[in-house]
Structures are given as structure tokens and as C-alpha cells.
Amino acid sequence: MNIQELANSINGQIKGADEFFTDFTGRFLFLNNADNGDIVIRHWINDKGVEMAASKNISCLITQNPKDGALEKAEEINFPLIVVDKIELASAYALKHAISNFSPDSKNVIITGTNGKSTTSHLIYHIIDNAGFRVLTNTDSESEFNTLIDPMVANMVASEVIEKGPLDYLVIEVSEVQGWLGNLMKNHAYLMADAVSANVGVITNIAMDHIGLVNSIDEVFNEIQAVPNAIKDSLILNHDDELVMRIDSSKNNFYCSMNKLDDSKNNIYYDDGVVYDGEVILRPEELPFNSYHFIQNILSAVGACIALGIDIEDIREGVKSYKSLNRRFSRISEDPLIFDDFAHNPDGIKATIKESLKLVPEGKTLHVACAIRGSRGVDINKLNAEALVESFNDNIELYLSSSIDVVDNLNVVIDEEREIFFEVLNRNNIGFKHFDNLVDTLETVCREASEGDVILLIGAQGMDPAEGFLKDII
The missing domain is CATH 3.40.1390.20 (HprK N-terminal domain-like)
Structure with a gap:
């Protein structure tokens, strides 16, 4: 060259x-x-x-x-x-070049979608690693390395091979929508998937996030629907997501569902356990978590590993031994009972609150502490507030944090974001307490929670340091 x-x-x-x-x-x-x-x-x-x-x-x-x-x-x-004109073309070229030159013989899988990417990617990585293969993933707890904004993933691939030797598998999380300084990187997911030259692709779901870069669910769909064109062999699709099922794909499709499907070899579903090819391969008590949306992630990961040719027994052992990423419905305290989740968009908020309510004893309260999303715009905060309204019931107490004591200049909650949150909640007669500082939010929640109550922490950057604070509070 x-x-x-x-x-x-x-x-x-x-x-x-x-x-x-x-x-x-x-x-x-x-x-x-x-x-x-x-x-x-x-x-x-x-x-x-x-x-x-x-x-x-x-x-x-x-x-x-x-x-x-x-x-x-x-x-x-x-x-x-x-x-x-487009830095993403340079980063995509760098990624393709790195894989071609440093990992030409690996089998590669990409995971994209609005929710569940990180958990699904990390679970696939763990299954493959637990089976004894050399594998690399770009997934971390904050999903910072899943873009073409810079050559991070290309650097990761080259460095891993130089330092530790050839890879058998690459598991690459791909942001479904990405941009820079408010400008959409059009076709980002396709460009990154194509650069990876993936054998297998996973699409978890299609929902609203990244408001401003995209402003309708149709725009999100348009960003994701080209991904199958970049996949060489198999595609793992969420059968329960209507928009995912609209994607036109002629690949070897595997369908995953929380509802019973027929027992064809490419269907993985949950029916008192994870079922594949007509047999229960994982019983409920063998799963690392049992909430609805995380079981969906397990189904997708199982499907991807089957498509990659991983032995079923290795898949079983990998799922059974899995420990989740930080802030993925993590239980961070027993007394009081506190769960922490990265829920930061409407679907994530609704799913997490729904699962949390199942854990609240009768007559007790779910205390929800939510970090307002800073510097992400009015629209996403309006949708997040509406998701709280939709999830609310008489057994919930709500606390909001602007987290000005912990966020950097890229995540500051501006007045308009805070005001739209308040306006939506007040219009729907939802009571809440707001705090400028995260530490004050956490101290109040822990003080007001009674014995037997459950505390749920949700939000993105503004809630990230919560576990550290709680060590000095509880």
C-alpha cells in the first residue's frame, strides 16, 4: 500500500x-x-x-x-x-486493515441494537473464553469502544495479537447509531460490521436512543437494516421485536424469543428454560439472572455461539459461570437491597423498573434514584421522564439527580433538560425529590428506605460513581 x-x-x-x-x-x-x-x-x-x-x-x-x-x-x-470528509471511513479502513493483517483467520461476530449489546457481547466473549479459545472483545461496562469515531478497536486488535498471539475469535460490539458533535455518522453500524468481516451478526432490538442524531424510530431502523449485508454467514434476530423482524435478510437466520417457537434447529426460545432443537439446554436455576430482558440477551448469545460452532456443552458451562458487567442490574448491597442498572433510555428504564417491582415484598416500596442525562438534549430526557411515568405506581418513590458533583463537562445537565424532566412528571402528578449532587441523592434514598424496601439506581454517566459513594453511606 x-x-x-x-x-x-x-x-x-x-x-x-x-x-x-x-x-x-x-x-x-x-x-x-x-x-x-x-x-x-x-x-x-x-x-x-x-x-x-x-x-x-x-x-x-x-x-x-x-x-x-x-x-x-x-x-x-x-x-x-x-x-x-468522513473520519469514520478512515477508522473503518483501519479496523479492516488490522483484522486482515493481525487476525486474518479468526471467526468474527458483531452485536448491535439499541439495548443489550454490551451484556450479549460480554456473554458471548465469556462463553468462548471459558471454552478455552483465544478471544478478544471491545465491550466494557460503559460501551465506550464500540464506534468508528477513532481507531480504538483497530488498535485493540493489533495490540492483543502482538502481545499475546493469534486470536480464534473476535466479538465486536457495534453502536447502532453514532455521531460526532451532533452530526450523524450515516450507516455507522454497517460500516463497522463490514470492516469486521463478521461471520455472525446479532441484532438485539430497535428502540429510541441517541435523540438528535436520529429523531424517529424509522431513522433508527434505517441505520440498522443494512447490517445483514455485511454479515457473511448467520444472523441472530430477536423474534419478539417487531422492527427487527422487518429486517430483510437472506442469511442463515437464527430466531430468539421469550415465547415458544417451533422446534426447528435455528430457533432458540425460553419455555421453562432455554430450548434449542427441541431440548432444554439450560434450566432456569442455571441462568446467571432471570429478568426478562437479560434472558433475551442469553438467548441471543446462545444463538451466536451455536452459529459460530461452539459445542453445546461449552455454551452451557459458559452461561452457568457468567458474571455480569458492572451496572447491569447488579446487586450492590443486601441491606438495604440495592440494584444498579445502566438503564438510560426509555425501553431500558421500563424494563428495569418492571423487573425490580417483582422483587419488592408486598407492602414495601421501590425507591428509584434516576440520574438525568446531561448534555444529551431535551428530547431524550422527555422520553425518559415519560418512561418513568409509564412505569410508576403507588409502590414507587422517585428521586432525581443532576449529579453535578461527579460528571465532567460533557455530561452536565443543562436547565432545559432538567426542566423538561420536571414538567413531564408534574403534568402527570408524579411526586419526586430532586438533588443537584449525587451524594445527596444517595444519602436521602438510603435514609428514607425502610427495612424490606428495595432501592434501584438507574441512569448513565450521572449514576456511574454511585457504588463507590454507597460504601461510605451504608
Whole structure:
């Protein structure tokens, strides 16, 4: 590959030098940890960044936004800088290149959808790892590495193989909708799935999130429906989701359902246990959790592993030994009984509250502490408040947190977000207590919960540090 071939592949224009500064190592990285011969992808770069890249003997810089003299500096020092219209094309190329060169023989699976991606991905990873294979996943508890905003996943693949040797499997979580600075990265899920060259794909569900990048459920559907075109062999579909079932796919489809399906070999359903090919392969007491939406994740993970060719007994043992990600309906205290969940969109909120209510003894109360989503816009907070209204009953006490004591500048709750939350709840006569600080929210909830009550913590970044605070409170 020469620099012109690279530029053509990512629809970029070469500025400065028209050849690589030094021989390319094959690795796409970030500026801080890049070294001699690597290529750096950055959403923006300035003249100081170009100088730093040159001083580190980096092979080439790729950016969408050259600013503050970056172009002039590249020309001045004769340094190769490629400017692209869409950074996601560069990151997708980097991912495809990393897999082709560092993990060409692995079987790969991608998981996308609005809810359940991280749990499903992590469960698939655990099953494969528990079976003794070499496997890598990009999933973490906060789902930070499932995008094409930067070359993170490409870097993860290359680094893992260089440090520990060849991989048998890649399990890649893919954000169904993604954007940067309020602009949609159109076809993000397809681009990332295609770059992974996945043998198997999983679509968990289609629901509203990422308001502003997309503004209707049809737009979410449009972002996901092309994913099957990037899958080589099998697709795992949630049979219970009407929009997922609208996806047109000619792949070898596996269907997963919480309702009994026929016993064809490609159906996995829950009927007093996980059923595959007409047989119960996992009994209810063998499952790591028994809430509705998490069992759906188990079904999808089982389907993906079957499609990948993992032995059924290995799948059983992997599911039975699984420990969930942080903040996935995690029980973080026994006295008082506290559950913590990353529920941060309407479907997640409703599902989590529904499952929590099942755990509340008769005559006792569910105390719900919810972090308002900061800097995510009025629309998603309106929908989240409406989800709380829909879930509310006389056995629930509601507490809201703006979490200004814990969030960074990217997650600050602005006045309009707080006000729409209040307006929806007040209009529906839902009582609540609001606190600026997360620590005050948690102290109040724990003080007001009586013996036998259940506490549920929900929300994204504004609720993330809660478990740490609670160690000093309870």
C-alpha cells in the first residue's frame, strides 16, 4: 500500500508530502501512543499536533478537521497529512486493515441494537473464553469502544495479537447509531460490521436512543437494516421485536424469543428454560439472572455461539459461570437491597423498573434514584421522564439527580433538560425529590428506605460513581 492508495480508499486528499514519512508498521493508533512508522487518525489536528507527529516519525496523519495552521505546517515540514470528509471511513479502513493483517483467520461476530449489546457481547466473549479459545472483545461496562469515531478497536486488535498471539475469535460490539458533535455518522453500524468481516451478526432490538442524531424510530431502523449485508454467514434476530423482524435478510437466520417457537434447529426460545432443537439446554436455576430482558440477551448469545460452532456443552458451562458487567442490574448491597442498572433510555428504564417491582415484598416500596442525562438534549430526557411515568405506581418513590458533583463537562445537565424532566412528571402528578449532587441523592434514598424496601439506581454517566459513594453511606 502507498499513500495514494490509502487516500483513495478513504476518500481523502493528501496535503504536505505525497509519500509516507517513514515506512508504515501496519498499525493505526492515537497520537499519544503512536511511534515510528504508525499512522494516526484524529478527528481534528492543529499545527502543534502535526509537529508532534513528525517528531515521533509517524508515517502519516489522517484527520477530518485540520485547524490552527495544520495544513500550512504540513506543507512547511513536508509531512504527509490526509484530509477526509468522513473520519469514520478512515477508522473503518483501519479496523479492516488490522483484522486482515493481525487476525486474518479468526471467526468474527458483531452485536448491535439499541439495548443489550454490551451484556450479549460480554456473554458471548465469556462463553468462548471459558471454552478455552483465544478471544478478544471491545465491550466494557460503559460501551465506550464500540464506534468508528477513532481507531480504538483497530488498535485493540493489533495490540492483543502482538502481545499475546493469534486470536480464534473476535466479538465486536457495534453502536447502532453514532455521531460526532451532533452530526450523524450515516450507516455507522454497517460500516463497522463490514470492516469486521463478521461471520455472525446479532441484532438485539430497535428502540429510541441517541435523540438528535436520529429523531424517529424509522431513522433508527434505517441505520440498522443494512447490517445483514455485511454479515457473511448467520444472523441472530430477536423474534419478539417487531422492527427487527422487518429486517430483510437472506442469511442463515437464527430466531430468539421469550415465547415458544417451533422446534426447528435455528430457533432458540425460553419455555421453562432455554430450548434449542427441541431440548432444554439450560434450566432456569442455571441462568446467571432471570429478568426478562437479560434472558433475551442469553438467548441471543446462545444463538451466536451455536452459529459460530461452539459445542453445546461449552455454551452451557459458559452461561452457568457468567458474571455480569458492572451496572447491569447488579446487586450492590443486601441491606438495604440495592440494584444498579445502566438503564438510560426509555425501553431500558421500563424494563428495569418492571423487573425490580417483582422483587419488592408486598407492602414495601421501590425507591428509584434516576440520574438525568446531561448534555444529551431535551428530547431524550422527555422520553425518559415519560418512561418513568409509564412505569410508576403507588409502590414507587422517585428521586432525581443532576449529579453535578461527579460528571465532567460533557455530561452536565443543562436547565432545559432538567426542566423538561420536571414538567413531564408534574403534568402527570408524579411526586419526586430532586438533588443537584449525587451524594445527596444517595444519602436521602438510603435514609428514607425502610427495612424490606428495595432501592434501584438507574441512569448513565450521572449514576456511574454511585457504588463507590454507597460504601461510605451504608
